Amino acid sequence: MGNPIENFENSNRLRQRAHQIIPGGCHTYAKGDDQYPILSPGFIASGSGCHVRDVDGNEYIEYGMGNRAVGLGHAYPPVVKAAKAQLDLGCNFTRPSGLEVDCATAFLDIIKTADMVKFCKNGSDATSAAIRLARAVTGRDLIARCSDHPFFSTDDWFIGTTEMNAGIPKVIQNLTLGFRYNDLSSVQDLLTRHRGEIAAFILEPARNEGPKDGFLHKLQDLCHQNGALLILDEMITGFRWDIGGAQKAYGIVPDLSCFGKALGNGFSVSALAGKREFMALGGLEQTSKPRVFLLSTTHGAETHALAAAIATIKVYRNEPVISHLVEQGKVLTAAIGQIAVAHGVDKYFGVQGHPACLSYFTLDDQAKPSQAFRSLFLQETIRRGLIAPSLVVSYAHGKEDVAKTLDAIDAAMAIYKKALENGVGKYLVGRPSNVVFRRFNRLKLKTSADPVAENTL
Template sequence: MDTKNTERTESTQHSEGAERLLLPRSREANERLHAMIPGGAHTYAKGDDQYPEHLAPVISHGRGAHVWDVDGNRYIEYGSGLRSVSLGHAHPRVVEAVRRELDRGSNFVRPSIVEVEAAERFLATVPTAEMVKFAKNGSDATTAAVRLARAATGRPRVAICADHPFYSVDDWFIGTTPMNAGIPAATTELTVAFPYGDLAATEELLARYEGEVACLILEPATHTEPPPGYLSGLRELADRHGCVLVFDEMITGFRWSEAGAQGLYGVVPDLSTFGKALGNGFAVSALAGRRELMELGGLRDSRERVFLLSTTHGAETHALAAAMAVQTTYAEEGVTARLHALGERLSAGVRAAASAMGVGDHVVVRGRASNLVFATLDESGQPSQPYRTLFLRRLLAGGVLAPSLVVSSALDDADIDHTVDVVAQACAVYRKALDAGDPTPWLGGRPVKPVFRRLA
């Protein structure tokens, strides 16, 4: 890290020194962002409220597993691009594929041959799907799946898994969150929820709204593995109650297997949605599924048409080229296995560091090795935003940008080892805060905030 932007300061209540990161250019850039862009970012999860006060770096550039901020500081980055950059920034195979297409034009008045090639490549990668349609973001794909399910079943209600944090920016989901301003209650009332891993509760929900639920939509796995028989049980429930089973594979796609969780666990949904890792940072998502359903949005079906997905930029050639390069790289270089190996090394190191510092019950690593998150718990074992702030602040001071611990394949052993060392230092301060019963002296300002909240 650039030492010109760090200094030693002492807490007003404690004698030990602590490195404090100074980000003057980032602070200025954040002010400019807020002056022109609502929220200061184009994704709420990237907002500066998600970081310790005055410690929200604005990125200049990235390469591999590292990013540099506008102040000249270098960080090891985790959760790159909100999990989308799984191969690392500026991956050469992806960049070269994109460059080739840019010289050939990116958008035309008719489909390009690249759309044929990209669809063939995707359906070979996800063989459980029979048709695919590309878009630019995950929200459009999941909303299209919901619309398709409603059209196919003639039913109004959507059943979402309540234990999964995000599905779409559209009303059918956002209306269920604390940020539901502007969404009619009549819309929100059509979305109901079921708990993950509980087949009995899901069956009870379907019985309560018998003949009304168009689809069950969920992430097939997140920070917990599906209980034995759970996904196949959902498949049976959907069939028995006549609703559509939708897997949101935005995160599990590629990270669980090249074909997503459905490829790993062997349960075939009716529809599934992919994005994030599919483009390694380029804007591409996909809705895939059974031909019988997908053709409702086509031109070769006699049933009433569904306005499925129709986007001007949905088939930009360079984004589809990026997706094909990503799929080739995963297949030829064993990327999923590498993500798991890196995650295993990282999780073991972080757990050992936390345990050694006496905070193993408070800094908790969760999730599949390729998709690790962490929890910061207070003296009572409850999730704590102040303790998360303390932890993030110490990581940033050590050159680690880690809103999660989600790995990219560009990390190497030295990156992991450095991260574990920084985590150990953070955990030492965490222990002192726990002993004091108050993390406030170590926060340096207001705590970080949850994304979904009613008031700013």
């Protein structure tokens, strides 16, 4: 991929200013400086397809794809054209736009397990509305969330269960319980200990592994037998497992489900969908139960975002997007596995997950999960023109992109091997990255713009 990328002068200057005026230096924790090595681009200037350019003019093949929100590729022409056309007509009015009906129709045409849908701007809005609705339906307070799935919402009901729960009252924290994926005994244990108290179970349909032995269907049976709702969070699996979501792939009809991310190919739009008997509680026609304040956001149905969603859905319906994602993911999985074996690091580095939504694990010389080795892998692939916090492909990732990716990973694995033999501190510049959900910042965050960026491993 040419000369190693080592110049981040403009990024480092912006970093200094960003941390002075923005808590965390950005507006999404997963994009923060603590998630990347010191030698990394801090700010992206533009993107096209699966390629991005940082503020220093460095070019990369990207595999984060906007935290999985960009399924077709950056600035995908039909989607951008639809959004631009709508912007010329205005994006927000005093009364609803006809696009709200059009988009709901297009959405429900592909998510056939749902009867009604309501749009909003981000995934947290949708999942929190689902929680509120489940509590209203059941008259219960407790929520059970899958402890194996890392993120559901920025709201208190979920953040209170993490290490980063400062500012959330204990009484709120105690209302959310945890169960394990593919572990019905953990579900049954909660139902026994909190009989008649749990309003809903919420989980992703799949993560790094899929449901085993009919887990989702058996979970749903237990929910319904005990008067609880089943909520599927399809922020990631939607528009990757199947055009109809993982619920279609696995043949299950949830009570409520939440979509977002790739729904608008990067435009801000998400959705709460579900059965009419539940969703109608947030409407104007039912009179038998108290009204539910379901979702009401000034920007929830911005017309350009809905136009982008309609255009995105059209592409997914007319082109082989899902099959392309799966095919490229399978190629990456097989080839990277071979590269790891060739370098003798296959016990320490590997690819996991659904082909359309791959991640990787990094282990140290003791075969324990290591942020330092993760940072080293990121550092070395960034130097070679990749931004790969995950290995999530888009419709824009072609054969040439994948070939360049494999070359970069091959070279990075050679450094990984040396680090296993000689110590990661000899190769990683500065401090390692860190997990998002931590109670304290133990170390001062340094960037390569600091006078000294010493190792702190």
